Amino acid sequence: MLTQTKQLLQSTGLLDKLSASELLTEKLGEKLEKYIITALANSIPDDKAAELEEKINDDDPKLAEYLKSNVPDYESILQTAVDNFVADAEKTL
Amino acid sequence: MTEGSPEGVPSEELAGADREARLEIMEPKLSPGRERLRGGLFGKKEIILAATLLSLAGNASAETGRHLDSYVDRPIPASFFKPGVDLESLDSDEIVTSYQLEDLLKERLKIKQQGDTAPKVGQGEIKGSILEMNGRKIIDTLKVAIESGDDKNLQLPDSLQGFYKRALKEVEDRRNMETAGRALKGSPAPLERPGGKKRRQGPSHRAPRQGNAGSEIDYLFADKKPKPPRTVGKPVPQRADQEEPEKVASR
Numbered sequence: 001m002l003t004q005t006k007q008l009l010q011s012t013g014l015l016d017k018l019s020a021s022e023l024l025t026e027k028l029g030e031k032l033e034k035y036i037i038t039a040l041a042n043s044i045p046d047d048k049a050a051e052l053e054e055k056i057n058d059d060d061p062k063l064a065e066y067l068k069s070n071v072p073d074y075e076s077i078l079q080t081a082v083d084n085f086v087a088d089a090e091k092t093l
Numbered sequence: 094m095t096e097g098s099p100e101g102v103p104s105e106e107l108a109g110a111d112r113e114a115r116l117e118i119m120e121p122k123l124s125p126g127r128e129r130l131r132g133g134l135f136g137k138k139e140i141i142l143a144a145t146l147l148s149l150a151g152n153a154s155a156e157t158g159r160h161l162d163s164y165v166d167r168p169i170p171a172s173f174f175k176p177g178v179d180l181e182s183l184d185s186d187e188i189v190t191s192y193q194l195e196d197l198l199k200e201r202l203k204i205k206q207q208g209d210t211a212p213k214v215g216q217g218e219i220k221g222s223i224l225e226m227n228g229r230k231i232i233d234t235l236k237v238a239i240e241s242g243d244d245k246n247l248q249l250p251d252s253l254q255g256f257y258k259r260a261l262k263e264v265e266d267r268r269n270m271e272t273a274g275r276a277l278k279g280s281p282a283p284l285e286r287p288g289g290k291k292r293r294q295g296p297s298h299r300a301p302r303q304g305n306a307g308s309e310i311d312y313l314f315a316d317k318k319p320k321p322p323r324t325v326g327k328p329v330p331q332r333a334d335q336e337e338p339e340k341v342a343s344r
Contacts, residue, residue, distance in 0.1 A: 004142040011149065018112075027116045033138055036145055038121040041131035049130055056133035063137055064144035075148045081121075082149065088119050093112050 001029040008032060012086050018093055032085050039081035043071050235260035 009015060009029055020028060044052050048070050055063055068074050123131055134141060235257055 002139055002142055004139070004146045008142065008146055008149070011146075021113075023113050024116070027113050031116060031119050033135075033142065035121045037134045037138060037141060038123050038131055040141065041127045041134055042122075042124040044130065049127070053130060053133055056137055064140050067141070067144065068148075078145045078148050082145075084121075085119075089116070092115050092119050 001026055002033075005029045005033055008036075008082065012082060014086055014089055018089075028089060031089070032082070035081045035085040035088075036078060039077050039084075040067060040071060043073075043077050045070070045072070232256050232260045232263065236264050239264045 006025075006029060009025065009032055012032075014020070014028060015025060018024065044067075052066070052070070055066055060066065071077060239260055
């Protein structure tokens with residue numbers, strides 16, 4: 001699991017709350033990544049989607065800045081994705 | 094549509110499954126036509142997750158902030174300061190951490206430069222606390238490297254040079270205090286370390302300031318240079334066999 005995924009996961013408090021095993025932590029990390037990335041993929045405006053794909057394919061080093069500038073309400077979308085992930089995980093587990 | 098709500102699953106199916114299996118059912122909903130884009134973003138997830146972490150650190154609730162604080166209180170991995178490695182050129186997990194740290198430093202400084210002395214709750218305070226803890230840990234880690242001689246191989250980014258100088262000074266001060274302590278106990282202690290600086294003497298020597306990484310980073314990204322350390326009393330003439338400060342600093 002990526003260090004930053006683990007940091008995000010720990011920041012949610014889920015691991016403590018669920019007394020998560022190593023396997024469960026791993027699975028939660030994968031799901032959290034999926035929630036965040038799906039939220040971003042859904043939120044990029046249609047007219048920017050092709051440009052974003054190009055930047056991904058070109059390994060643009062400023063990808064994070066591009067997303068921040070071009071995804072409307074970038075921070076709240078990320079926060080909502082994490083909140084939804086936590087709510088869904090609590091409901092499912 | 095809410096981002097990432099689970100698809101409907103019969104509750105009886107959930108009941109018998111173990112937790113790991115139940116988690117498989119959670120699936121965020123993807124808008125039509127975005128499959129390829131999501132696949133591409135997955136290929137860049139290191140960057141995206143690091144950016145997410147930084148963004149959320151600035152918007153953390155009190156509870157999230159507490160968890161972040163508990164995380165950053167852990168030691169920075171030793172590989173963060175792997176000898177002989179150019180930190181800027183690597184993309185391993187640890188190096189992403191170093192980028193996060195740099196971004197946090199810059200962000201913190203930006204808050205200061207903008208004169209925002211009263212940042213929003215859950216923003217400046219959390220970032221500040223991450224910074225100060227990490228700043229202290231960086232210095233402590235560098236001190237270990239200096240004392241073991243590994244610092245000769247370090248290739249630190251410019252933004253961490255201020256921490257390095259401070260760590261060097263703290264190691265030097267500790268050595269001086271140890272030398273003074275041995276002299277007080279009457280054990281044979283040399284007045285000068287081999288090839289080193291003359292031991293400081295006199296009761297009014299000030300101990301190094303501790304635990305305020307924020308002040309150290311004030312000039313990391315600014316043009317101004319740090320003031321030289323304060324000295325007490327008359328300057329001691331340099332002996333010919335003394336090592337020059339520049340040599341010490343460039344170790």
